[in-house]
Amino acid sequence: MLEKIDLLIKEIEGLKAGSAADAENLRIKYLSKKGLVSVLFDEFKNVPPQDKKAVGMALNQLKNMAQDTIQKLKDQFEQAGFDTGKTDLTLPGTSAPIGGRHPLSVVRNQIADIFGRLGFTIAEGPEIEDDWHVFSALNFPPEHPARDMQDTFFIHKNPDILLRTHTSSVQVRVMENQQPPIRAIFPGRVFRNEAISARAHCIFHQVEGLYIDTDVSFADLLQTLLYFAKEMFGQDTRIRLRPSYFPFTEPSAEMDISCTLCGGSGCNMCKHTGWVEILGCGMVDPNVLDNCNIDSKKYTGFAFGMGIERITLLKYQINDIRLFFENDVRFLEQFKSAQ
Ligand code: DAH
Numbered sequence: 001m002l003e004k005i006d007l008l009i010k011e012i013e014g015l016k017a018g019s020a021a022d023a024e025n026l027r028i029k030y031l032s033k034k035g036l037v038s039v040l041f042d043e044f045k046n047v048p049p050q051d052k053k054a055v056g057m058a059l060n061q062l063k064n065m066a067q068d069t070i071q072k073l074k075d076q077f078e079q080a081g082f083d084t085g086k087t088d089l090t091l092p093g094t095s096a097p098i099g100g101r102h103p104l105s106v107v108r109n110q111i112a113d114i115f116g117r118l119g120f121t122i123a124e125g126p127e128i129e130d131d132w133h134v135f136s137a138l139n140f141p142p143e144h145p146a147r148d149m150q151d152t153f154f155i156h157k158n159p160d161i162l163l164r165t166h167t168s169s170v171q172v173r174v175m176e177n178q179q180p181p182i183r184a185i186f187p188g189r190v191f192r193n194e195a196i197s198a199r200a201h202c203i204f205h206q207v208e209g210l211y212i213d214t215d216v217s218f219a220d221l222l223q224t225l226l227y228f229a230k231e232m233f234g235q236d237t238r239i240r241l242r243p244s245y246f247p248f249t250e251p252s253a254e255m256d257i258s259c260t261l262c263g264g265s266g267c268n269m270c271k272h273t274g275w276v277e278i279l280g281c282g283m284v285d286p287n288v289l290d291n292c293n294i295d296s297k298k299y300t301g302f303a304f305g306m307g308i309e310r311i312t313l314l315k316y317q318i319n320d321i322r323l324f325f326e327n328d329v330r331f332l333e334q335f336k337s338a339q
Helices: 002-013 020-031 036-046 049-080 103-117 168-177 218-233 286-291 308-316 329-338
Strands: 128-130 161-163 182-191 203-213 239-246 249-258 275-284 300-307
Touching: 002 036, 002 049, 020 036, 020 049, 036 049, 103 182, 103 203, 103 218, 103 308, 103 329, 168 182, 168 203, 168 286, 168 300, 203 218, 203 308, 218 239, 218 249, 218 275, 218 300, 218 308, 239 275, 249 300, 275 286, 275 308, 300 308
Parallel strands: none
Antiparallel strands: 128 161, 182 203, 203 300, 239 249, 249 275, 275 300
16 A cells, blocks of 8 residues: 555656646546545555554645645646647737717718818807707797797706707807807707607707808808808709798798709609708897897898708718617717718
């Protein structure tokens, strides 16, 4: 028995392992329940009583050295932090995926760029507004339906504090704080109490434009918007203005562009009219100028407002506004190249 123990000690002293898996196999071979060391412990019961003391000590010594040795073999791989048997250090690392801008940001930046070339600067205003900046200063009569709970989200049911329903409120803030000439656009998020569908959402984005100076005319408005339409949708784009009504502009108009899908010959997208509406506009009503302490005898100006979602839908021929808010990367990734 003592000889067997001696032999095993020598054998174990000479052990080597090339990987953590090798070391684990050695542990199983020597130390598991049916391992070579354990088997000797089983045989211990057959040792004659007078030898038990010496054999017992030798067995314990064997077991301890076997445990130590095999643990050391294992440690060398754990300390290195990798298993040389499995890890291919020449493999390239995993790269972090590169994000892209949201299509609405892409288009907002394009709009800002186009008007920037015409000298328009950018201003912003608060999303939580008061009645004055969203409605009253903009010449909305007290009974105007837009003030209704059905269109407007009020904060704590307070009729004076609300989420802005359009970015026209920023016109008022800018005019209150600055004398003409004013030439700026106001991008931002707006809120309306509307049922969500493929065409409408209760949160969306607008860009408002404002130009106030001496002798600003409707012709200036027309040329500015024509330039915008051609830059945004292509040089072949045509525009038309239809008379309309907004409380804060007089005269008011809605602007259509020739259909971005069929070019004007008629298709499903333009409902076979050849035209699609993209914005509202007009000459700033003198009442609005006076409300904002700008002399309406001296100054005139134009304003316009457009929905960024609508422009983006038309530009990229997307048919459901909800896609902008779902954050499905399969949709968003398609705009990576449109930075
Ligand atoms: N505020 C209008 C809306 O949300 C859009 C608009 C129309 C803005 C005409 C204007 C304008 O500045 O002149 O529907």
